[in-house]
Amino acid sequence: MVVRARFAPSPTGYLHVGGARTALFNWLFARHEGGEFRLRIENTDTSREVAEAVDQIRGTLAWLGLDHDGPVTFQLDRVSEAQAAARRLVDEGRAYEDEGAIRFRMPDEGVTVWDDIVLGRIEVPSEELDDLVIVRSDGRPTYNFVSPLEDALDGVTHVIRGQDHVSNTPKQLRILEALGADLPRYAHVPLLNGPDGRKLSKRHGAITVEDFREQGYIPEAFVNFLALLGWSYDDRTEVMTRGELVERFTLERVGKSPAVFDYDKLSHLNGLYLRALPPADYADRLVAYLRERGYEWDEQLIRGAAPLVQEKIETLGEFPAYAGFFFARIESEGEVDGQVLPAAAETLAAVEPFEAGQIEAALRGLAERLGLKPREAFQPIRVAVTGSTVSPGLFESLELLGREESLARLEGSGRGGARGSSAR
RNA sequence: GGCGCAUUCGUCUAGUGGCCUAGGACACCGCCCUCUCACGGCGGCGGCACGGGUUCGAAUCCCGUAUGCGCCUCCA
Numbered sequence: 001m002v003v004r005a006r007f008a009p010s011p012t013g014y015l016h017v018g019g020a021r022t023a024l025f026n027w028l029f030a031r032h033e034g035g036e037f038r039l040r041i042e043n044t045d046t047s048r049e050v051a052e053a054v055d056q057i058r059g060t061l062a063w064l065g066l067d068h069d070g071p072v073t074f075q076l077d078r079v080s081e082a083q084a085a086a087r088r089l090v091d092e093g094r095a096y097e098d099e100g101a102i103r104f105r106m107p108d109e110g111v112t113v114w115d116d117i118v119l120g121r122i123e124v125p126s127e128e129l130d131d132l133v134i135v136r137s138d139g140r141p142t143y144n145f146v147s148p149l150e151d152a153l154d155g156v157t158h159v160i161r162g163q164d165h166v167s168n169t170p171k172q173l174r175i176l177e178a179l180g181a182d183l184p185r186y187a188h189v190p191l192l193n194g195p196d197g198r199k200l201s202k203r204h205g206a207i208t209v210e211d212f213r214e215q216g217y218i219p220e221a222f223v224n225f226l227a228l229l230g231w232s233y234d235d236r237t238e239v240m241t242r243g244e245l246v247e248r249f250t251l252e253r254v255g256k257s258p259a260v261f262d263y264d265k266l267s268h269l270n271g272l273y274l275r276a277l278p279p280a281d282y283a284d285r286l287v288a289y290l291r292e293r294g295y296e297w298d299e300q301l302i303r304g305a306a307p308l309v310q311e312k313i314e315t316l317g318e319f320p321a322y323a324g325f326f327f328a329r330i331e332s333e334g335e336v337d338g339q340v341l342p343a344a345a346e347t348l349a350a351v352e353p354f355e356a357g358q359i360e361a362a363l364r365g366l367a368e369r370l371g372l373k374p375r376e377a378f379q380p381i382r383v384a385v386t387g388s389t390v391s392p393g394l395f396e397s398l399e400l401l402g403r404e405e406s407l408a409r410l411e412g413s414g415r416g417g418a419r420g421s422s423a424r
Numbered sequence: 425g426g427c428g429c430a431u432u433c434g435u436c437u438a439g440u441g442g443c444c445u446a447g448g449a450c451a452c453c454g455c456c457c458u459c460u461c462a463c464g465g466c467g468g469c470g471g472c473a474c475g476g477g478u479u480c481g482a483a484u485c486c487c488g489u490a491u492g493c494g495c496c497u498c499c500a
Contacts, residue, residue: 010500042500075500101498119429128427128496136498143500167428167495188429191493195435199493228436228449235438236448255437257430258493265436265450275463312462322461360459367459378459390461 003035005158007061007068008147010042011053014208015060017261018162018192018200021226025189026160027066028227028249038154039068042075042147044140060209064219065242073154075146082141082149085179086134094178100137104145104175106130112170117187117251119163124170132171148172152181160187160251163258187251190230191258200261216289216316217266221273225266229259239272271314282310289316297327304400308392323392326400329409330387340370344381345410354403356395363395385409 007023009015015023030037039061043050054072061068086102089095095104106129113123134145141149151159166188176183194204206212212222224240232255233240233248240248274282283306287299305323313322324330347366351358367377382394385406391397398406 008500012500044500099498103498122428124428130496133498138498140498142498147500162494163429164494165500168500190430193493197492225436230436232437234448238436238449259437260435262435262450268450271462309462314462363459374459382460386460388460391459392461394459 001157003030003033003158004038004154004156005030005035005160006038006040006151006154006156007066008040008042008150008161009057011050011057013053014056014210016200016208017206017212017226020060020064020209021192021229022160022162022189023061023066024064024223024226025187025231025249025251025254026158027068028245029158029160029187029251030069031246032249035157036069037066038070038073038156040073040075040150040154042143044075044143056210063213064209064223073150075150078146078150078153079139079141081153082146083135083139085149086141086145089134089178092178095134098131098133101133102135103131104134104171104178106132106171106174112173114169114173114183114186116166116169117158117185118190118254119166119188119256122166122169124167129170129174132175134175144168144171145175148176148181149179151184152176152179156184158187159184160189163188163191187254189254190256192229193258193260195260195262197260204261205263212266214293214317216318217270218273218285218316221270222266224273225269229261230255239269267314274314274316275311277310279307279310282306286316286319290319293317295320301326301400305392308396308400312392322390325386325388325391326397329412332383332387340366340372340377340380341384341410343370344377345407348398348403348406348410351403354399356393356399359398360395381410384412 005026007019007026009019009023027037029035039058041050041054041057058072086095089104090097090102093105095102097103107126109126111123111125112129113121115121132144133142135141150156169186169188173183192200194200196204200207206215209222220242223242224238224245227240227245227249228238231249231253233253277285283303286306287302290297290302305319305326309319309323313319343366344363347362348354348359351362363378363381364374367374370377378394379389382391383389385391385394385401386397401409
């Protein structure tokens with residue numbers, strides 16, 4: 001039997017990290033099993049926002065690299081089938097009309113049981129199950145009816161979703177049973193919380209995958225991080241490629257308890273992935289990211305700066321603040337000790353060729369002549385040239401800036417600070 | 425309130441009766457490296473929610489308590 005999983009978001013906007021994690025688990029499971037991963041949109045109306053949200057969701061899944069099989073299906077397209085199925089249930093006495101709506105008759109006694117792949121065996125006594133509205137009085141079928149119906153129609157074999165659906169499961173199982181459909185296996189994955197232990201929400205910071213993309217996280221790192229939220233391979237392996245994740249992922253190793261979304265760890269992983277990128281690839285991503293964010297900086301200069309920051313920043317989003325001085329003079333915050341500046345300018349004017357190695361040798365020589373420790377001599381130069389006490393390597397930065405611009409900044413500072421210009 | 429699920433360092437987790445004086449990672453602290461920052465290396469801090477059992481032996485099994493979360497909608 002071919003395994004078929006599905007991700008069934010409702011089109012309410014950008015994909016939330018929790019939804020992305022659910023999608024990822026479904027995708028990893030399907031790919032691991034050599035099965036299919038379907039995308040189904042659980043919409044109930046045709047409002048304009050739906051079309052946009054669907055595009056957003058598809059865009060996010062594509063960015064994450066979660067490709068789906070078959071066409072995207074819409075709940076809306078199943079309305080008539082759902083209505084027909086509901087009528088059949090009424091004819092069979094399994095459902096009845098109630099003030100214009102149709103209610104499903106839940107059993108009065110016994111228990112509904114399923115063996116959840118994550119949670120284990122769960123039993124729900126029938127007294128807990130109230131007769132359920134399956135078609136509203138306006139004719140639209142409800143979620144708890146169409147969702148299992150669609151699973152049956154699509155031949156879904158594994159329903160992998162958040163634990164907030166646990167109490168829907170017995171209802172859906174009963175409906176499937178009444179419909180005479182094959183029952184899928186269920187796996188209820190733990191929910192995601194914010195750092196305060198409460199449900200993840202906007203006040204915790206970034207919340208949609210799109211937010212993280214804008215902040216300069218890259219999909220490889222994000223996927224790796226998401227996979228580790230509620231799932232683990234062993235007691236020490238954390239950094240895994242997409243291929244390794246697919247190869248190693250099993251639902252049996254998904255945990256039962258909710259996880260807190262740890263922004264610090266995500267950043268750390270992102271930095272790891274960024275540093276591991278081949279330099280040319282890194283530069284490509286930086287250029288693409290900055291373009292997307294609306295920066296119109298010179299591409300060659302961005303590429304030149306890329307290797308100077310690759311070891312330094314954890315997200316692409318840190319680049320403008322960290323390396324913006326390459327593109328515009330930055331007013332330095334603090335006082336610049338102007339003592340070494342004229343001497344540094346004089347020294348740099350004579351460096352030939354004007355490249356990092358020569359610059360370093362010359363400036364170290366200067367520090368020695370002035371009787372200064374390297375740090376004492378270099379910090380003022382750094383501040384004068386970059387506008388900050390924290391920057392990429394000084395010598396490499398001077399080389400990239402070029403002799404003329406470097407000297408201009410050293411002299412500008414000597415006269416009381418460089419002129420800033422628009423950074424965008 | 426009812427029902428369900430969960431509970432190992434601050435966080436993500438390993439752990440399925442002896443391998444655990446509980447392992448790894450992030451964060452944090454210290455040292456080293458060093459032109460700043462970062463990277464890297466080394467070291468440190470820090471946890472089995474609580475109470476009863478069962479057992480020669482329990483983080484692991486059972487019961488209870490507490491806490492958290494979820495659902496209880498003609499939302500999905």
